[in-house]
Amino acid sequence: MILGTVVALVYAFLLVPMVIVVLAAFNAGNYFTFPPQGFSLKWFANFFQRREFMQALWLSTELAFWTAVASTLIGTAAAVALVRGRFRGRDLLNAFVTSPLLLPQILTGVALLQFYTLFKMQATYSALLIGHVVVTTPYVIRTVTATLTHFDIALEEAAQNLGAHPVRAFFEVTLGVIKPGVVAGAIFAFAISFDNFTLSLFLTSARLTPLPIELFAYLKYSFDPTAAAVSAFAIGVALVLVVGIARFMGLEEFTGF
Amino acid sequence: MRLGAGLVLLGPYILLLALFFTAPLALMLAISVSRQSFGQMEWTVTFHHYARFLSDGFYLGVLWDTLVLGVIVTAIALLLGYPLAYHLARTRSRWKPLLIVCILSPLLVGIVIRCYGWMILLADRGLINATLVERGWIAKPLPLMYNTFGVAIALVHVFLPFMILSLTGVLKRIDPALLEASQTLGASRVRTFVEVTLPLSLPGILAGSLLTFSLAISSFVVPILLGGFKVQVLPMIVYEQVLSVFDWPFGAANAFVLLVISVALIAVYIKVTERALRGIV
Numbered sequence: 001m002i003l004g005t006v007v008a009l010v011y012a013f014l015l016v017p018m019v020i021v022v023l024a025a026f027n028a029g030n031y032f033t034f035p036p037q038g039f040s041l042k043w044f045a046n047f048f049q050r051r052e053f054m055q056a057l058w059l060s061t062e063l064a065f066w067t068a069v070a071s072t073l074i075g076t077a078a079a080v081a082l083v084r085g086r087f088r089g090r091d092l093l094n095a096f097v098t099s100p101l102l103l104p105q106i107l108t109g110v111a112l113l114q115f116y117t118l119f120k121m122q123a124t125y126s127a128l129l130i131g132h133v134v135v136t137t138p139y140v141i142r143t144v145t146a147t148l149t150h151f152d153i154a155l156e157e158a159a160q161n162l163g164a165h166p167v168r169a170f171f172e173v174t175l176g177v178i179k180p181g182v183v184a185g186a187i188f189a190f191a192i193s194f195d196n197f198t199l200s201l202f203l204t205s206a207r208l209t210p211l212p213i214e215l216f217a218y219l220k221y222s223f224d225p226t227a228a229a230v231s232a233f234a235i236g237v238a239l240v241l242v243v244g245i246a247r248f249m250g251l252e253e254f255t256g257f
Numbered sequence: 258m259r260l261g262a263g264l265v266l267l268g269p270y271i272l273l274l275a276l277f278f279t280a281p282l283a284l285m286l287a288i289s290v291s292r293q294s295f296g297q298m299e300w301t302v303t304f305h306h307y308a309r310f311l312s313d314g315f316y317l318g319v320l321w322d323t324l325v326l327g328v329i330v331t332a333i334a335l336l337l338g339y340p341l342a343y344h345l346a347r348t349r350s351r352w353k354p355l356l357i358v359c360i361l362s363p364l365l366v367g368i369v370i371r372c373y374g375w376m377i378l379l380a381d382r383g384l385i386n387a388t389l390v391e392r393g394w395i396a397k398p399l400p401l402m403y404n405t406f407g408v409a410i411a412l413v414h415v416f417l418p419f420m421i422l423s424l425t426g427v428l429k430r431i432d433p434a435l436l437e438a439s440q441t442l443g444a445s446r447v448r449t450f451v452e453v454t455l456p457l458s459l460p461g462i463l464a465g466s467l468l469t470f471s472l473a474i475s476s477f478v479v480p481i482l483l484g485g486f487k488v489q490v491l492p493m494i495v496y497e498q499v500l501s502v503f504d505w506p507f508g509a510a511n512a513f514v515l516l517v518i519s520v521a522l523i524a525v526y527i528k529v530t531e532r533a534l535r536g537i538v
Binding site for chain 2: 003004006007010011013014015016017018019020021024031032073074075077078080081082084085091095096097099100102103104105106107108110111112113114115118130131133134137141191194195196197198202212215216219223227228231234235238239241242246251252
């Protein structure tokens, strides 16, 4: 009973900032009060009318898309090699390939900024894209690895015994079975890139600003609910992506429990 | 799988990491022991910047504050996360997928947005203060933001999902038969929890705490937005030195201090999780 109450309160704590942001986005007033001052879509209208927000939204979407494509290709290949390969030093290699996930992103950000500046790549689209691929690929490796470890290698061997070339056996049998993990990994990579702030902050410029950076800049100077509309929109995107992961892979499998 | 095939598959990622992760970090180390004059790097080996960090009371104070904040955030996250993980590991509710969404969705919502949500709640003219003042329960707004309190609340919120995921993984692997045995032998539910469940979940507690602590001490978005530059932490010094002051060597040295702490914590974390996964508790 007490446990139930505590658990409910902690769930409420987890959700409260998001709920508040969404309510503020539809609220007519400049400040969010309780009870709300009436329903309005004017903050959304302002969001969609501001060129800087629209450009940032487009940049973020495009960036997240290419990040997902690149990290899914690179990550899936790496996961196959890591699960199937039997070689010495595999534990060390495993630790190395997941290190961008564990190292605080501010450090990756500072290191990449200095590196790019020295090689005259700073604040270019490709530099930003590469940075995002570096931090999202370990997530893809993890989700693909999770589905691959359940995969029965005998299936692939059966295909080969029936005369399929190893490459064809992989694409037609293995990929079909691990597809949920691959798709969930791609969606997750998209979400991580779309919401990334810390790394982007070091790799962007006034002419190259993804949505989270634009929102941060806006919040520094104004507190009006247009920011809430932008945030509510991003929360909507995140929800759609979670539903996508749930459908393709199942959330219990995805989180490992 | 043959070595050739393995190299072809793993090659692109290893190349990517070597060029755009390992090399930049190595460069940062080189910059942290170099000199900079009039914006030009002079590649030397000097420990001047580290000495400056370690001999200046201000920076040591910031480091201390950062670590203290990390401990506070980790302790609160553990206290809030444990009951939730305990419940999630055990529940057979058909709402379980929805509960997992509740835990995961904060992870997929950007950090700036989550901070903004807390700002709407905690600001001087925010929801809590406005409501309390309007009802006449308080005369002036409570100081909920632009101080350690606000920063700690938002940090707990940001990193709680990591704590919950670490704890649930371990709690789920505890064999229910052990708990039944304990109760059959006459132990109360509280005693069973204290003497069986809690010790068996220690690896999860340790792993979750290490992860939360290492993430909390390296966050700077939350301290900027909810601390309003009144709460100084080490990552903010790094950010200011690199992006505002443009003192790259000193910024890099600060970053490296943070990196050494993080890597040490991560190394312990990997050891702990590996052991927990092998079941040698």
